[in-house]
Amino acid sequence: MTSANMGIPSAExxxxxxxxxxxxxxxxxxxxxPLTDDLATLENRAIEVRxxxxxxxxxxxxxxxxxAALRGWNVTRCxxxxxxxxxxxxxxxxxxxxxxxxxxxxxxxxxxxxAALAGVGALCxxxxxxxxxxxxxxxxRLADSSMGITGADYAIxxxxxxxxxxxxxxxxxxxxxxxxxxxxxxxxxIIGTLDDLFALRRLEYHQNGQSGxxxxxxxxxxxxxxxxxADIEQTIVVGVHGPREVHMVLLDEE
Amino acid sequence: MAEVVTRQFVPASQAAVKDVQLRQALRRAGSxxxxxxxxxxxxxxxxxxxxxxxxxxxxxxxxIGHLDYYLAMLERNVAAAGGQVHFAxxxxxxxxxxxxxxxxxxxKTVTKSKSMVSEELGLNxxxxxxxxxxxxxxxxxxxxxxxxxxxxxxxxxxLHKTRGQVAQLFAEQLGVPYSEDIEEMARVARVALRQKFLxxxxxxxxxxxxxxxxxxxxxxxxxxxxxxxxxxxxIHVGLAGMEKVIPSLQDLAVFLRLLPRSAxxxxxxxxxxxxxxxKRAEDEDGPEEFHLIIVDNGRSRLLRDPAxxxxxxxxxxxxxxxxxxxxxxVGGHAYGWVYPGPIGSIVTPGLVGVAExxxxxxxxxxxxxxxxxxxxxxxxxxxxxxxxHQQAESNDxxxxxxxxxxxxxxxGFANVMSSPLLLKLGRTVGRAVSKPLAKSGKxxxxxxxxxxxxxxxxxxxxxxxxxxxxxxxxxLSKDGx
Numbered sequence: 001m002t003s004a005n006m007g008i009p010s011a012e013x014x015x016x017x018x019x020x021x022x023x024x025x026x027x028x029x030x031x032x033x034p035l036t037d038d039l040a041t042l043e044n045r046a047i048e049v050r051x052x053x054x055x056x057x058x059x060x061x062x063x064x065x066x067x068a069a070l071r072g073w074n075v076t077r078c079x080x081x082x083x084x085x086x087x088x089x090x091x092x093x094x095x096x097x098x099x100x101x102x103x104x105x106x107x108x109x110x111x112x113x114x115a116a117l118a119g120v121g122a123l124c125x126x127x128x129x130x131x132x133x134x135x136x137x138x139x140x141r142l143a144d145s146s147m148g149i150t151g152a153d154y155a156i157x158x159x160x161x162x163x164x165x166x167x168x169x170x171x172x173x174x175x176x177x178x179x180x181x182x183x184x185x186x187x188x189x190i191i192g193t194l195d196d197l198f199a200l201r202r203l204e205y206h207q208n209g210q211s212g213x214x215x216x217x218x219x220x221x222x223x224x225x226x227x228x229x230a231d232i233e234q235t236i237v238v239g240v241h242g243p244r245e246v247h248m249v250l251l252d253e254e
Numbered sequence: 255m256a257e258v259v260t261r262q263f264v265p266a267s268q269a270a271v272k273d274v275q276l277r278q279a280l281r282r283a284g285s286x287x288x289x290x291x292x293x294x295x296x297x298x299x300x301x302x303x304x305x306x307x308x309x310x311x312x313x314x315x316x317x318i319g320h321l322d323y324y325l326a327m328l329e330r331n332v333a334a335a336g337g338q339v340h341f342a343x344x345x346x347x348x349x350x351x352x353x354x355x356x357x358x359x360x361x362k363t364v365t366k367s368k369s370m371v372s373e374e375l376g377l378n379x380x381x382x383x384x385x386x387x388x389x390x391x392x393x394x395x396x397x398x399x400x401x402x403x404x405x406x407x408x409x410x411x412x413l414h415k416t417r418g419q420v421a422q423l424f425a426e427q428l429g430v431p432y433s434e435d436i437e438e439m440a441r442v443a444r445v446a447l448r449q450k451f452l453x454x455x456x457x458x459x460x461x462x463x464x465x466x467x468x469x470x471x472x473x474x475x476x477x478x479x480x481x482x483x484x485x486x487x488x489i490h491v492g493l494a495g496m497e498k499v500i501p502s503l504q505d506l507a508v509f510l511r512l513l514p515r516s517a518x519x520x521x522x523x524x525x526x527x528x529x530x531x532x533k534r535a536e537d538e539d540g541p542e543e544f545h546l547i548i549v550d551n552g553r554s555r556l557l558r559d560p561a562x563x564x565x566x567x568x569x570x571x572x573x574x575x576x577x578x579x580x581x582x583x584v585g586g587h588a589y590g591w592v593y594p595g596p597i598g599s600i601v602t603p604g605l606v607g608v609a610e611x612x613x614x615x616x617x618x619x620x621x622x623x624x625x626x627x628x629x630x631x632x633x634x635x636x637x638x639x640x641x642x643h644q645q646a647e648s649n650d651x652x653x654x655x656x657x658x659x660x661x662x663x664x665x666g667f668a669n670v671m672s673s674p675l676l677l678k679l680g681r682t683v684g685r686a687v688s689k690p691l692a693k694s695g696k697x698x699x700x701x702x703x704x705x706x707x708x709x710x711x712x713x714x715x716x717x718x719x720x721x722x723x724x725x726x727x728x729x730l731s732k733d734g735x
Contacts, residue, residue: 006340006351006492010329013341013550013555017322017496020558026321028320034502035467094452135640139452139486150659159510159522167536172485173539176525194507204505205468216335216532217466218540219485222526227478229412229440231394232517237440240393241447242478242525 042203049196060157068160072225073248085116092122097146098122104169107151126167147180155185158193161224166217181243256376260590263613269583282411287576290519308547311631313505314567324466324499331469335531337544338630348549349380361455367480368392371493373592389450392477400427408572409517421521457483462495467502470530482570492539498564512629516571552605555664565600567630574624596624596634609652615641647686685717692716
């Protein structure tokens, strides 16, 4: 699918940049620190990050809840699966939801939302394409839904953000199209800082690179609170193009 | 390229300061943004903040200093992820590339998330001339697109509009009942654009950062429009000035801390989207094609001059606009092109040519508030002075700002100021001459030659009865200090 460069050849463009800088065609004299990391360094760093997180987990979870609330999430701490399901069901009831799309993530193996919502007459369905024609159909169903549920690939205590990565089951559109988004965060999803996130993702990227398929995945998305704007008279309004209401369920595993 | 009316700075700013609604809008926005920015800094402590600024500046210094190297790395890694990088020398070329991508794919509808580069290129007009419907989806951009205006602020494009003006615009253009309720207006925009997001063939976005290590494009929005533009259509085209690249994913953390805090005082924006190539075979969601267009359009001119190079460190947060006493009076449109305010007064002459934008480097009090606010410590006042100096010394008639009379006056002023005797004489004569013309110690607007150019914009004070030196000798130093 890659077509040819339609602008000027990159060699010509880069030569003009070099000329403006008065630089020879050579790497920086002093190698740039993060880019010199080899796989062992990245692995060690990731292990350090994971160990530190494990040691601080109750505190990180507390901070995550605090920061997320400040950033506009409705934060609920649930002691187990039952409580989580109760919360999701009560939300669906309040919204009168009949169709609830969800991403296809491992969290739903532990938290069976489909069955729980079916109990109150709402159809909870994984947003998965099952044929070439279903793309438009799924989008229409998403647009008509009043709430979407996802897990979190990571949840960052520093910023109160939930991270979603690509996978089968449209987690991106499930999180942004319906007016209400619920993110279920397990203890194991919690990390401390932006630096933690990028250390872990860099390892993953370069590990993939080893087997010849260096890949970041097509997207990495942060969600931090509801969709909002202040473009008219600096007055904050929530729910512009994304959800007006977002819920973070912190699942404290039994 | 977008129309350049930078030569009109003086009349445009004179009109702007008389616009009461604009003054209100600017006052509200300026104090609002700057207040929340200061709170966000206080929250992490001044010391931590300074550490971040230092770190970010070092990253930018290194990257811009080796820009060719990192652009090449970016190109390789975008290609490895299945995307395509195109390099454009100027606006015409960049527009041609986007048009060609649209033509090849039979694109009829484009949704756009906010991109200052696309404003710079004047892309919308070119696409529309090719029969393509273009929809801006950021609420502020949507408003100014309906009004057929240009952005007046880097992060709040419709800052100059009051709610009444927006209500009027929506009623006229969208046929909805007139309502000044801001929530209702946001709902109207949501409804109008929702279907467009899902129908559009092509999404166009800007880029806040490009990560060379991974070939990723990063956009930061609050509304969710950026995420929809880059995920729903079949094709995603990213537009970026060539200075947007950073080396490593690890470098992104500090910029995600600095940019939202500096722009709106938010600790982080609602949506940070990092896009790396098109959707993979196993993904169900996302564009089939990803194109990244890297634009020079005059930037290599800024790169070439070591004294102006640091203007390319700018991350377009708008903090310098919110603290600038000039921007706060005249607003963004007076500057006459896409990038207003202190940083715009450096970037604009660089991109459109010094001769086109002679007034901009002079539209500053050199108070230094912009430098203090800048999250990457760009020394804006130093560069403004550098540009003024260049203009004064230029051999090109079109670039020079100072007449021979100006030069003579400046030299005379320098002589007087460096000689105590002449200064004393000048003060005495100046006071004798000016006192009869003054009202309560100041000369206001006058037609007198020489001083009329000064007094058309500000009062000229009469020299004090007793000079500072006299007062120092007689009173202030009495206690022996």
